[in-house]
Amino acid sequence: MIDVYSYFKKMQDEDVILYFKGEITNNLLTSILQLVDDRLEHKNEDIKIKKKVFSVLLECLQNIYNYQQQLSLDHPWMHSAALMIRRTEASYHIITGNYVEPEKVPTLKEKIDRVNGLDQDALKRFYKEVLSQHPATESGGAGLGIIDMARKSGGKIIYDFEETLDGPSFYSIEIKVEI
Amino acid sequence: MENIKLEGTGRTPEVDFDAHQGNLLIGGRSIPENSISFYQPLFDWLDDYVKKPKPKTLVEFNLEYFNTSSSKCILDILRKLERLPENGHQALVKWYYDEGDEDMEESGRDFQSLINVAFELVMK
Numbered sequence: 571m572i573d574v575y576s577y578f579k580k581m582q583d584e585d586v587i588l589y590f591k592g593e594i595t596n597n598l599l600t601s602i603l604q605l606v607d608d609r610l611e612h613k614n615e616d617i618k619i620k621k622k623v624f625s626v627l628l629e630c631l632q633n634i635y636n637y638q639q640q641l642s643l644d645h646p647w648m649h650s651a652a653l654m655i656r657r658t659e660a661s662y663h664i665i666t667g668n669y670v671e672p673e674k675v676p677t678l679k680e681k682i683d684r685v686n687g688l689d690q691d692a693l694k695r696f697y698k699e700v701l702s703q704h705p706a707t708e709s710g711g712a713g714l715g716i717i718d719m720a721r722k723s724g725g726k727i728i729y730d731f732e733e734t735l736d737g738p739s740f741y742s743i744e745i746k747v748e749i
Numbered sequence: 750m751e752n753i754k755l756e757g758t759g760r761t762p763e764v765d766f767d768a769h770q771g772n773l774l775i776g777g778r779s780i781p782e783n784s785i786s787f788y789q790p791l792f793d794w795l796d797d798y799v800k801k802p803k804p805k806t807l808v809e810f811n812l813e814y815f816n817t818s819s820s821k822c823i824l825d826i827l828r829k830l831e832r833l834p835e836n837g838h839q840a841l842v843k844w845y846y847d848e849g850d851e852d853m854e855e856s857g858r859d860f861q862s863l864i865n866v867a868f869e870l871v872m873k
């Protein structure tokens with residue numbers, strides 16, 4: 571049997587309040603949001619914090635869902651993603667990991683680096699610029715998601731791309747919401 | 750013209766577009782993946798409405814959450830409403846937010862600055 575306790579202990583030590591691995595389907599997305607909504611309610615978080623955490627999580631999950639739609643169906647394992655929420659004394663951390671096509675990596679890096687280089691006022695201007703100039707697309711916001719996450723977090727977006735031998739890159743991102 | 754009345758779901762907002770009263774409401778959660786497919790019928794309705802509007806139109810946004818793909822659609826709705834004052838009709842947008850919900854208030858201000866329609870922020 572695998573060592574359940576060591577998994578549990580590790581998550582406990584790292585203040586993980588939710589961990590999920592698998593394919594993010596449409597129905598599951600709704601359930602995860604509902605679950606997190608309930609937990610935030612239960613913890614009596616301030617409305618400001620609760621809404622920030624929920625919004626950031628929502629954009630993260632919908633991003634993953636959109637990437638999944640673009641990945642080839644030949645390898646079902648590529649559709650598996652990870653979601654982790656940590657709550658430390660000072661902040662919530664929303665962490666996700668998913669596969670992306672390697673060609674997407676440079677654009678993604680560029681987008682996040684650009685957003686990370688902006689202060690709140692500049693982010694607000696950038697958000698309004700993208701919102702008003704780019705038409706809506708079926709899959710969403712023409713990159714508004716990342717800007718929105720950065721605005722709501724108020725901190726830098728931490729990211730990493732892990733090369734895999736099988737082809738796709740594993741993209742992970744961490745967004746912090748201070749309590 | 751027909752009114753639109755939709756119940757809210759976990760992912761899509763409650764919609765109450767009443768052409769006879771000139772009262773339009775969008776409330777609750779607007780977080781669908783594909784916002785356009787949800788909003789397209791509302792856009793079509795508005796295109797018709799602004800051709801023969803009531804003298805006064807009140808548009809209320811009472812949203813709990815909306816995703817970034819909905820924000821594009823909300824802006825499109827607001828832009829369609831700009832036709833009302835342009836043609837000499839009265840239009841007022843009310844954007845509701847909960848006390849303490851700074852982000853929803855801020856979103857209201859973002860939209861307010863992007864459009865030319867009377868726009869009030871209302872704390873609930």
